[in-house]
Amino acid sequence: MDAIAQPLLEVAGLHVRYGELVALRDVSLTVAEGEVVCIIGPNGAGKSTLLAAVAGGVTPDKGTIRFQGHNLVNLPAERIARLGLSLVPEGRHIFGTLTVEENLLIGASRRGDRRAIGQDLDRVFGYFGPLRQRRAYPAARLSGGEQQMLAIGRALMTRAPMILVDEPSLGLAPKIIDQIYKILLDLRVREKLTLLINEQSSHRILKHADRIYVLRAGQIRLKGTAEQLADGHAIKEAYFGFHEQQAAAG
Amino acid sequence: MAGFLQNLIDALSLGSLYALVALGIGLLFGILRLINFAQGDYITIGCYALIVPSTDVTARMLIGAWSWPALIPAICLIVIVAALLTDALIFRPLRRASSPTLMIASFAVSYIIQNGILMIYGSRPKAVNLWSELNTQILVGGLRLPLLQIVTIVVTLLLMLALTLFLKRTRVGMQMRAAAEDFRMAQYLGVRANVVIGLAFAISGMLAAVVSFLYLTQSGSLSHVMGVPLALYAFVAVVIGGMGSLVGSVAGGFLVGIIVTFLQAYLPPDLRGFRDAFAFAVVILMLLLRPAGLIQNKNAIERV
Numbered sequence: 248m249d250a251i252a253q254p255l256l257e258v259a260g261l262h263v264r265y266g267e268l269v270a271l272r273d274v275s276l277t278v279a280e281g282e283v284v285c286i287i288g289p290n291g292a293g294k295s296t297l298l299a300a301v302a303g304g305v306t307p308d309k310g311t312i313r314f315q316g317h318n319l320v321n322l323p324a325e326r327i328a329r330l331g332l333s334l335v336p337e338g339r340h341i342f343g344t345l346t347v348e349e350n351l352l353i354g355a356s357r358r359g360d361r362r363a364i365g366q367d368l369d370r371v372f373g374y375f376g377p378l379r380q381r382r383a384y385p386a387a388r389l390s391g392g393e394q395q396m397l398a399i400g401r402a403l404m405t406r407a408p409m410i411l412v413d414e415p416s417l418g419l420a421p422k423i424i425d426q427i428y429k430i431l432l433d434l435r436v437r438e439k440l441t442l443l444i445n446e447q448s449s450h451r452i453l454k455h456a457d458r459i460y461v462l463r464a465g466q467i468r469l470k471g472t473a474e475q476l477a478d479g480h481a482i483k484e485a486y487f488g489f490h491e492q493q494a495a496a497g
Numbered sequence: 498m499a500g501f502l503q504n505l506i507d508a509l510s511l512g513s514l515y516a517l518v519a520l521g522i523g524l525l526f527g528i529l530r531l532i533n534f535a536q537g538d539y540i541t542i543g544c545y546a547l548i549v550p551s552t553d554v555t556a557r558m559l560i561g562a563w564s565w566p567a568l569i570p571a572i573c574l575i576v577i578v579a580a581l582l583t584d585a586l587i588f589r590p591l592r593r594a595s596s597p598t599l600m601i602a603s604f605a606v607s608y609i610i611q612n613g614i615l616m617i618y619g620s621r622p623k624a625v626n627l628w629s630e631l632n633t634q635i636l637v638g639g640l641r642l643p644l645l646q647i648v649t650i651v652v653t654l655l656l657m658l659a660l661t662l663f664l665k666r667t668r669v670g671m672q673m674r675a676a677a678e679d680f681r682m683a684q685y686l687g688v689r690a691n692v693v694i695g696l697a698f699a700i701s702g703m704l705a706a707v708v709s710f711l712y713l714t715q716s717g718s719l720s721h722v723m724g725v726p727l728a729l730y731a732f733v734a735v736v737i738g739g740m741g742s743l744v745g746s747v748a749g750g751f752l753v754g755i756i757v758t759f760l761q762a763y764l765p766p767d768l769r770g771f772r773d774a775f776a777f778a779v780v781i782l783m784l785l786l787r788p789a790g791l792i793q794n795k796n797a798i799e800r801v
Contacts, residue, residue, distance in 0.1 A: 302685055328687035340682040342675045352668075353675045357687035405686060 253316075255280045255409060255441050256301070256332075261310035263296050270296040272465045274310070278409070283435055283442045285452045288462035289486065294445040295337050297462070298411045301443075302334040303327040314409070329357050333407035337414045337445075339398040343387030347378050350386050350397055354404030364404075371400040374430060392423035399431065409441040416446065428455060449482050461485040499640065504762045510646035512754020513653035516747045517708050518731035519738065520660070521701035523746030526735065527677035528697045531599040535583060537728025538610040539702055543576045543709030544719055545614055547627065552619030556719065561627055573706040579610075580702030581695060607725075614721040622720040627713050649711045656707060657747060660700070664743075669696060677741070730757070737783050739790025748791050753780075 254277035263271040271293045278284045286294050299305040301312055303324035312319040319327055333354075342350050351371060355364045372379035375396040381389060386397055395415060402410045412431065416424040432455055434440050446452050452459065459476055461469040469476070469485035476482050483489075521536045547561030547568075560571050583606050591602055631645040664670040669692065676683040676693045684690055708727065713719070730753050738749025756779050760772045768775070784790075 304681060304685065323690070324681070324684040325687050325689055328685055334685045336682065336685065340679050342678045342682070344678055345671065345675055349671050349675075352671065353683065353688065354686050356668075356672055356683075356689075401686065 254278055255282075255315060256443065257311075257313045258297075258301065259311045259313075261297070261300060261312065262308040263293070263300055263305055264308050270465055271300070271307075274462070274465070274467055276460055276467065276470075278441060278443050280408075280441055281435075281439065282457045283432070283444065283455060284458050284460070285444045285446055285456035286460045286462050287446050287449045287452060287482070287486065290447065291464075292462045293465040294462055295413050298334060298336075298413050298443070298445060301327075302332060302411060304334075328405060328407070331405075331407045331409060333402040333405045333410050335398045335402050335410060335412045335415065337417060339394045341386045341389075341394050341397050341401070343385060345386055346383050347386050347389065347397060348382040351378075351401055351404050354401035355406075358406065367404055367406070371403055374403075374434065375400050391419050392426065395419060395423075395427055396430070399427075399434075403434070403438065408439070409443070412442060412444045414445050414447065416448075416451070424451065431455075449479065449486070453477060453479065453482075463488055500762075502640065504758060506642060506646050506650075507762075508755040508758035509751065510643075510649045510754075511758055512751035513649050514708055514712055514727065514750075515730050515734050515753050516750025517653055517656065517704050518727050519734040519746040519750040520657070520743060521704040522728070522731055523735050523738070523741070523743050524677075524697050525701055527741050527743065528673065528680065528694060529588070529599065530596040531588060531603065532596070532732065532735075533606075533701070534600070534603045534728050534732065535606040535610060536701060536705060536731065537724030537726075538607050539576050539580055539705035539724070540709045540712065540727060541614060541721060541724040542579050542610060543572050543706045544625070544713045544723065545618055545721075546572055546575045547713070548618075548623070548625060548719070550617050552617075554619075554621055554623065556623040556625050558625075561625065565628070569706075569710070572709065573703050576706035576709070577699045577702035580698045580705070584694065584698045607728075611721045611725075618719075618721070620721065622718050624717060625713060625719050626717060627710070629714070629717075631714055645711075645715055649715075652707065652711065656704070660743075669693070673697065733777070733780055737780055737790055739792040742790070742792040745790055745792035752791075756780075 256278040258274060258276045261271055261274040274297060286297065288294050296305055300307050301319065303319065303322055303326070307320060314330060314332055317330055342353065345353070348368070351368055352364070355367065358364055372382070377393050378396055378400060381393070386394065389397060399412070415427050415431070419427065428451060431442065435442055444452070444456070453473055453476070456473050458472050459470065459482070460467055461482055463486060468488070469481055518536055518540070522533055525531050525533045547558060548556040549559045560568055563571065587602055587606050588599065591599055631648060633644050634641045635644050664674055672683065672688045673693050673696060676688055712727070731750060734749035734753045735746045736749070737752065738745030738747070757772065757776050760775050761769060764772060764775065
């Protein structure tokens with residue numbers, strides 16, 4: 248990764264509040280083209296808020312979000328989707344009454360290239376075999392892992408160069424989680440995707456991410472490359488906030 | 498037996514009207530979480546648009562004098578524009594408002610339309626003769642059947658078929674179904690909110706226009722509050738059908754039509770005056786037994 252290159256996504260000084268509650272405080276983060284960046288942090292740290300703010304689901308109080316040179320702040324979600332950012336939200340949010348194929352086609356809502364859409368559909372079914380067999384099923388009848396595949400496949404159908412994935416492992420069995428990650432990293436290479444992934448636990452992510460940010464209580468506590476943080480010590484400290492607890496106690 | 502059959506056709510025909518109104522309300526509720534009580538007043542607009550605007554007691558036909566191939570599209574267009582205008586002026590500024598706020602706003606829209614009509618057309622009900630040749634009976638296999646009721650049922654079924662095809666087979670119909678299920682997610686995927694919402698209002702308006710033809714041909718009389726009972730019964734239909742389910746709204750509409758008609762026919766004469774009380778008692782009973790409605794909204798089911 249060239250450090251001098253203009254990042255694909257650049258978040259600077261982001262503040263988000265829900266009424267009185269401060270969800271994010273002065274959060275800055277960059278993702279370069281082709282990178283896999285992971286945000287880890289405990290429940291309630293603000294990870295989902297951060298991705299929602301980037302995707303246009305939450306309006307920040309302060310700060311800038313730039314993607315390929317466009318300012319995303321105050322843009323509606325549908326415009327941001329069109330610019331090439333796609334969110335795979337926490338809990339997957341598949342359209343349960345629509346069929347698997349229809350779910351994927353919704354991902355291509357803004358595209359006019361019907362032939363290419365058909366080819367992409369085929370490609371997504373190639374990555375996610377189980378979905379092809381169930382293409383005419385209502386998506387609500389898929390298993391959790393298949394729904395996660397569908398949510399990722401739907402994001403691929405948008406042809407977005409960058410995908411935000413919010414806790415892909417949530418509620419899935421370890422074996423399925425490994426499968427999902429294998430697919431995500433495979434996609435990174437084959438689709439030249441840039442990925443920003445939220446996770447609660449670091450142990451899988453350390454192997455796969457280029458860089459890691461640790462978010463706790465709305466603030467970035469630590470950042471570094473996967474090699475720098477490989478032993479997991481610094482991450483643990485930042486994640487749980489041991490230093491501050493000791494300071495408060497002493 | 499003939500009496501029962503007659504009652505059944507009455508019930509299905511009344512149920513058709515409720516189902517069409519309920520579809521309009523259900524469609525908007527699914528997408529916007531808006532319970533639009535002005536749906537009944539769109540019907541009123543469709544009826545009044547037929548006559549010359551004046552406070553005279555006798556109605557003179559304007560668009561109503563045209564032949565049906567011109568009349569039907571003209572009225573549809575007027576009601577669709579009216580529905581889109583209520584969205585643009587009232588509901589669009591309230592996009593982020595809560596569901597109760599939207600409902601209150603729809604009451605405001607309803608009163609504004611009613612009072613607007615009152616100002617332009619006066620308060621006295623007016624007799625209007627639309628397509629009176631439909632108020633006749635036809636012989637089918639030895640049975641005399643009221644033509645208008647048959648037309649009402651057939652038109653309703655055709656409209657539902659068309660709407661189903663639109664929602665299932667077209668791209669934008671699919672987007673509407675997706676938006677009805679999870680509006681925010683649809684937007685994250687690039688579905689244009691205003692297109693989907695505008696279409697929902699346009700379809701609601703078209704359904705209201707069709708109801709105005711069928712209802713006015715039957716009743717033959719205009720009043721500025723004529724749409725209110727239709728919206729009320731249709732709202733009940735949406736609730737017992739299961740909020741957010743279009744199939745449920747239709748089923749609820751027919752069910753309400755059946756309950757009301759059969760109570761009217763088979764209650765002892767002394768009690769017929771309390772027909773609506775009995776009808777709503779049945780509704781309360783149904784909601785006690787199935788609080789989520791006939792067809793449960795799939796969004797309410799937790800996915801794992």
